[in-house]
Amino acid sequence: DAGVIQSPRHEVTEMGQEVTLRCKPISGHNSLFWYRQTMMRGLELLIYFNNNVPIDDSGMPEDRFSAKMPNASFSTLKIQPSEPRDSAVYFCATPTGTGYGYTFGSGTRLTVV
């Protein structure tokens, strides 16, 4: 298994542009989590899905952020329009198994200028 795969690894965009981050979770696991990490706030849970259904999106900062999981093997996090304060590393993660925590993707480093 290739683990959790995220793309792109790096994204630099101008303020106001739409940004789409992608995640392919570990197959066979039915939960997926999107996190954002900044120096100031650490790792923040944005949203998580169970069986492709959003369970808790209370961490999504505002309406500019949206996430989808159309099937068990793919999820997107979209920011429209992007702002400089959205600059962060965005991780997706799936549970490794009961009692074994998460496996993270390598993250997308987003810079909005």
Next chain:
Amino acid sequence: RKEVEQDPGPFNVPEGATVAFNCTYSNSASQSFFWYRQDCRKEPKLLMSVYSSGNEDGRFTAQLNRASQYISLLIRDSKLSDSATYLCVISNTGNQFYFGTGTSLTVIP
């Protein structure tokens, strides 16, 4: 109150030293506990789970104190390669995990 609180450090220790980190949690119903390690510009990776009776993995010892609601990580004989940020992680029920902000460790030659 935050679910999980950690001293951000930084901890700067010489090679060979013993260093310990604590992490407190607010929900007494928390069920699962972990320590993660995150290297600079990398994703967090599971270091070890924390079991009720405490557990050891080589130079690393993790302990859980339910009465005082904290977990700890002890690193003996620190190596340069131990330099990283250490995140404590707590799970209440289901699959939702709460991360501490991390403790930065630098091991100095």
